[in-house]
Amino acid sequence: QVQLQESGPGLVKPSQTLSLTCNVSGDSISSGFYYWSWIRQPAGKGLEWIGRIYSRGTTNYNPSLKSRVNISLDTSKNQFSLRLSSVTAADTAVYYCARDDSSGWFEYFQHWGQGTLVTVSS
Amino acid sequence: DIQMTQSPASLSAYVGDRVTITCRASQSINTYLNWYQQKPGKVPTLLIYGASTLQSGVPSRFSGGGSGTDFTLTISSLQPEDFATYYCQQTSITPGTFGQGTKLEIK
Numbered sequence: 001q002v003q004l005q006e007s008g009p010g011l012v013k014p015s016q017t018l019s020l021t022c023n024v025s026g027d028s029i030s031s032g033f034y035y036w037s038w039i040r041q042p043a044g045k046g047l048e049w050i051g052r053i054y055s056r057g058t059t060n061y062n063p064s065l066k067s068r069v070n071i072s073l074d075t076s077k078n079q080f081s082l083r084l085s086s087v088t089a090a091d092t093a094v095y096y097c098a099r100d101d102s103s104g105w106f107e108y109f110q111h112w113g114q115g116t117l118v119t120v121s122s
Numbered sequence: 123d124i125q126m127t128q129s130p131a132s133l134s135a136y137v138g139d140r141v142t143i144t145c146r147a148s149q150s151i152n153t154y155l156n157w158y159q160q161k162p163g164k165v166p167t168l169l170i171y172g173a174s175t176l177q178s179g180v181p182s183r184f185s186g187g188g189s190g191t192d193f194t195l196t197i198s199s200l201q202p203e204d205f206a207t208y209y210c211q212q213t214s215i216t217p218g219t220f221g222q223g224t225k226l227e228i229k
Binding site for chain 2: 063064112
């Protein structure tokens with residue numbers, strides 16, 4: 001059973017870069033079968049897909065965040081990471097990592113990390 | 123981006139009621155539509171994918187329907203554990219956008 005666990009600073013100053021890592025166990029991120037995604041949720045609000053990375057390094061980003069986002073893989077550690085630059089208070093949210101599962105052409109998020117709260121504040 | 127609009131934004135119902143939540147896409151998404159349930163402070167859980175396929179382990183009182191732009195999530199007989207927020211998500215086009223959520227509360 002795959003498990004995902006986010007880690008990283010819970011407090012980031014405005015204009016700085018938010019950096020989070022998702023540690024994956026029970027599956028190899030280099031196996032070539034899945035995309036690995038980041039999703040966020042501001043307090044009391046809905047879910048926003050940030051972006052994803054495939055095992056070969058191909059990435060897709062939400063156009064609304066694309067200029068500030070970078071997602072990368074570390075296959076030696078079985079981790080993938082999120083970097084979001086030039087953060088503001090609007091980036092304060094619970095950040096989730098998740099595996100993009102699929103059945104035929106249908107994609108969905110079945111496996112999620114427990115989420116980590118990142119607050120942007122000076 | 124494809125916009126996903128859920129209605130109602132909130133809903134009060136009794137245990138045992140049948141409830142339906144609607145999700146509308148701003149353009150056709152075929153049946154590339156998922157439903158998630160989220161309880162306060164918890165991670166979202168997948169209920170339905172492909173508009174109508176029940177995820178393994180999800181009770182059969184949940185059902186999904188629709189195609190194109192209009193979709194529904196129906197709970198046939200509400201149980202106490204069903205009171206939560208429900209989100210739809212389209213995966214037809216990247217980014218896979220979510221609806222704003224429907225909060226289901228106990229009356």
